[in-house]
Amino acid sequence: EAGVAQSPRYKIIEKRQSVAFWCNPISGHATLYWYQQILGQGPKLLIQFQNNGVVDDSQLPKDRFSAERLKGVDSTLKIQPAKLEDSAVYLCASSFPRDTIYEQYFGPGTRLTVT
Amino acid sequence: AQKVTQAQTEISVVEKEDVTLDCVYETRDTTYYLFWYKQPPSGELVFLIRRNSFDEQNEISGRYSWNFQKSTSSFNFTITASQVVDSAVYFCALYTNAGKSTFGDGTTLTVKP
Numbered sequence: 001e002a003g004v005a006q007s008p009r010y011k012i013i014e015k016r017q018s019v020a021f022w023c024n025p026i027s028g029h030a031t032l033y034w035y036q037q038i039l040g041q042g043p044k045l046l047i048q049f050q051n052n053g054v055v056d057d058s059q060l061p062k063d064r065f066s067a068e069r070l071k072g073v074d075s076t077l078k079i080q081p082a083k084l085e086d087s088a089v090y091l092c093a094s095s096f097p098r099d100t101i102y103e104q105y106f107g108p109g110t111r112l113t114v115t
Numbered sequence: 116a117q118k119v120t121q122a123q124t125e126i127s128v129v130e131k132e133d134v135t136l137d138c139v140y141e142t143r144d145t146t147y148y149l150f151w152y153k154q155p156p157s158g159e160l161v162f163l164i165r166r167n168s169f170d171e172q173n174e175i176s177g178r179y180s181w182n183f184q185k186s187t188s189s190f191n192f193t194i195t196a197s198q199v200v201d202s203a204v205y206f207c208a209l210y211t212n213a214g215k216s217t218f219g220d221g222t223t224l225t226v227k228p
Contacts, residue, residue, distance in 0.1 A: 033216075042119075042206050042218030043160070056215065089158065106152075106160040 002026065004107035006092050012113045018080040021110045025073070025094030031055075032069055033104060034077050035091040043091055049075065050097075082114045117142045119209050121219035128197050129227050136192045136222045138207030144168075148210040149183065149190045154221070155203045163205075166190065197226045 005024040013019050025032050030051050035043035046065065047057040051072035060067070064083070069075040079086055089111050093104040118141040128134045140149065151163040164174065166183050174181050178195045194201055204221040 040220065042208070042220050044218070045216050091160070093160075103150075103162055103165060104160075105162070108157065108159045111158075 004092055004094055004105055006090075006107040006110055008110055009108065010111050010113075012115065013082055015084055015114050016081040018078065019082055019112060020076050020078045021090050021092075021112075023075045023077070023092030023107060025075075025092070026096075026105055029094035029096045029105070030072070031095045031097055032075050033093040033095075034067055034075070035093065037089045037091055037109070039088070046077070079112075082112075084114050087112055087114045117144075117209055117211065117215065117217040119207055119217050119219035121205075121207055121222050123222045124220075125223045125225070127225045127227065130199060131196050133193060133195050134197050134224065134226075136194075136205050136207075136224065138190045138192065138219060140188050140190065140207070140209045140217075142209060142211065144211045146212045150208040150210065151181065151190075151192050152206045152208065153203045154206060160206070163192075194224075197224075199226050199228055202226045 004026055007022050011019055032049045034046045036046050037043045046060045047067045048055040049069040052069045065079055067077045089109040091109045092107045095104045120139045122137055147168045149166045152160040153163055154160050164181055171183050171185055180193045182191045202225050204223050206218050206221045208216055208218045210216045
């Protein structure tokens with residue numbers, strides 16, 4: 001079974017530029033998550049989708065971050081414009097809800113460096 | 116508000132030693148789930164175990180064991196006879212029934228040969 005795919009793996013941009021990340025979850029997984037992991041910290045949930053609807057985006061900086069999940073499969077996360085503090089690894093995860101258990105499968109992440 | 120504290124930032128042991136990683140959590144929810152993940156140098160988080168708040172039974176899986184104590188809000192992880200391949204960052208995470216997640220800041224484990 002293929003895992004969660006993410007691209008690109010690495011991205012370097014200058015501040016005020018825009019960037020987009022792509023995630024393809026495990027086939028059949030209805031729930032998709034985007035996390036931000038700053039160096040030395042644990043992942044922080046940015047947004048959670050159930051199919052193509054948003055379940056939780058309370059920690060998403062909506063003035064510069066946006067995410068979509070068209071057709072309930074692939075997802076893109078965009079930052080526009082980027083700031084220095086956005087430098088982090090962006091992790092995508094997916095899960096197949098069973099009852100109320102949220103076992104998540106993570107992708108390899110996209111390491112973003114904003115200069 | 117939820118919080119997960121992993122007080123040990125870094126631990127270094129010699130191969131074959133036992134090591135325990137501590138996790139203390141805070142939540143007002145009565146139903147919640149606790150997870151441990153491993154993050155090797157490659158960066159991909161690997162699921163190790165989950166526990167729901169109603170199941171305080173400890174679990175052993177090979178060299179790994181987990182001790183869940185609701186009375187002290189702790190969910191500690193022990194590796195017996197550690198190996199070099201166990202070197203990684205380990206995260207404890209708390210999930211509520213509504214799906215909100217909170218991760219600790221991780222414990223970096225280094226196992227020296």
